[in-house]
Structures are given as C-alpha cells and as structure tokens.
C-alpha cells in the first residue's frame with residue numbers, strides 16, 4: 001500500500017538524507033508555527049518592496065523586528081538589477097514570489113521562487129540567471145552549492161528559458177550570516193535535476209527506505225519520537241569510561257591497549273581535521289554541529305542544545321541515567337546544553353545532593 005507523504009522543494013534535502021522521513025512524517029496536517037508565520041509576513045513585505053520601491057518606507061513599519069531582513073533582501077535584489085547592462089534590462093524577466101510548476105521533477109505541488117532575474121539567450125549572450133532565496137531566522141540552511149530547493153528552481157528556469165550561461169544562486173539569511181551564501185553553476189550542471197529529484201522520490205517510496213539521522217532532523221515532525229535519532233543520541237551519550245577500560249587490563253595487554261589507543265587518537269585527530277574542513281566548506285552535514293561566521297574566520301560549533309533538550313526525556317525513559325550523559329561530555333558542556341538547573345536537578349535526584357558543588361566538595 002502506498003503511504004501518502006509530503007515531498008516539496010523545501011523538505012527535499014531531508015528526504016534525500018533520510019529517505020524514510022517522508023513515510024514517518026506522513027502528510028502535513030497544515031499546522032504552522034509562529035516562526036513560519038513571521039517568515040511568510042516578511043516575504044510579503046520583501047515582495048511588495050521590490051515591486052514598489054517607492055513604498056519601502058511605509059512597508060518598513062510593518063516589518064517590526066524583521067527590518068534588517070527586509071532591508072538586506074531589498075539591497076540584494078537592487079544590486080542584482082543594478083549589475084545588468086541597459087541591453088540586458090530590456091530583455092530581462094523578473095520573478096518575485098512566483099509559483100513554479102515542478103511536475104517535470106516529479107513533484108505534485110508547485111514551489112514558490114523568492115526572486116530571480118532571467119536574462120534570456122540572445123544575440124548579446126548565452127543567457128544567465130540571478131536567483132535569490134530569502135531566509136529569515138537563524139535556522140541552518142544548506143549552502144547554495146548543495147541546496148536542492150534552490151537548485152530545483154534554478155533548473156526549472158534553465159529549462160524554461162533554454163539558458164546556456166551561468167546560474168548564480170544566492171541564499172540571503174541576514175539574521176544568521178553577514179554575507180550572501182552563493183554559488184555559480186553552469187546551466188549544464190542543472191539540467192539533470194529532474195532525473196535526480198525523481199530518483200530521490202523513488203528512494204523515499206521504497207519499502208526499505210532507511211531512516212538516517214543528522215542535522216536535518218531538526219525540522220522533522222517526528223524528531224522527538226524517531227528511533228533512529230534516539231539510537232544515535234544514545235551512542236553519543238554512552239561513550240565508554242576509558243580509565244575503567246584500561247584498569248581492567250593487566251601487564252602487556254594494558255601496554256598494548258594504551259599504544260593502540262595512542263595510534264587511534266592520532267588517526268582520529270587527522271580524521272577530525274578532515275571532517276571539520278568538510279563541515280566548514282558545506283560539503284558535509286554533521287549531526288549536532290553547525291557553522292558560524294566569526295570576525296576572523298568561519299567556525300564550527302556544537303548546536304545540539306535543542307537536540308539534547310528534545311531527546312533527554314526519551315533517553316531517560318530508555319534507561320539512560322544522567323551520569324551516562326554527563327560523564328562523556330563533561331559537566332560544563334552538559335550544563336551549557338541542557339541548562340544548569342536541569343543538570344543539577346537530575347544530579348540531585350540521582351545522588352540525593354542539592355547541587356553539584358556539594359557533590360564535588362564531598363569527593364575532595
């Protein structure tokens with residue numbers, strides 16, 4: 001029996017990474033969130049301000065706490081237009097909050113393209129596209145180079161207008177990133193998207209579609225109950241006690257284990273650096289980690305506070321005790337992730353002590 005699932009451009013990244021997510025989530029019940037409503041409202045304001053620049057001052061009043069967002073989107077749209085020559089402007093096609101038919105990609109529902117300027121192929125050039133996606137809020141957005149949603153929209157425009165030049169895709173998320181995250185594709189890189197998307201949809205419909213946890217779980221409707229996600233969380237939490245493991249060995253066995261461990265640390269250190277670079281470049285999504293832009297350079301950071309909060313009750317119900325969670329990651333980190341009160345409260349419950357300080361004082 002075919003199970004109904006919701007597949008649309010904005011959740012394709014999750015469907016691709018976790019093919020079971022479509023079936024596990026099921027059809028959307030139409031519920032929304034305050035963040036989504038804020039985003040819709042701000043998108044409307046951005047749209048109106050691009051179409052009618054003279055009305056921007058009046059529109060700013062409606063933007064409330066999203067003023068920086070709407071201004072950044074307007075600036076970006078203006079700068080795309082300003083970069084065109086007079087001849088290109090004469091033939092340019094501008095899309096603003098446009099509904100695109102995506103049946104060619106195997107998608108039942110249309111997608112809404114935020115902003116694009118298409119300069120069609122003509123005697124002055126092979127045609128090119130500027131495509132921009134507006135994102136309000138701080139939530140993680142896949143980088144332009146790997147962003148399936150924007151790549152689908154780019155591909156749809158390439159096919160519709162027979163573009164042979166470049167497609168510049170930019171993701172504008174001013175509340176999270178100072179600069180536009182962009183990538184320039186050659187149009188030929190996007191013509192294969194319909195087949196790629198149909199392939200993802202087929203994998204999601206497969207009876208054996210696997211559930212694969214990762215940072216994409218953040219937006220999944222079943223994230224609080226999903227077994228696959230819980231197993232990963234439990235594995236992270238249950239790192240073995242290394243001192244106990246070494247203590248349990250004797251003589252040569254102990255020395256050999258120590259030497260092996262040192263080798264493993266060296267190898268893992270190298271692997272860690274490589275993985276870190278891949279996360280920073282956007283090539284890899286890593287569960288529990290996100291990236292940010294510092295003054296000097298890009299950095300990566302544990303972003304699993306919300307993850308831990310959501311999973312903690314489930315983890316405890318599966319028999320994991322608080323020390324199983326706190327010992328491997330450290331008290332300070334646990335407090336950062338879970339909040340001081342929760343950690344101290346759970347320790348107090350476990351050890352019958354009112355606070356961590358008193359537990360430590362008694363040990364010394």
Ligand code: SF4
Nearest residue numbers: 018212213217220226
């Ligand atoms: S929570 Fe994560 S692993 Fe589970 S179904 Fe959703 S996306 Fe997949």
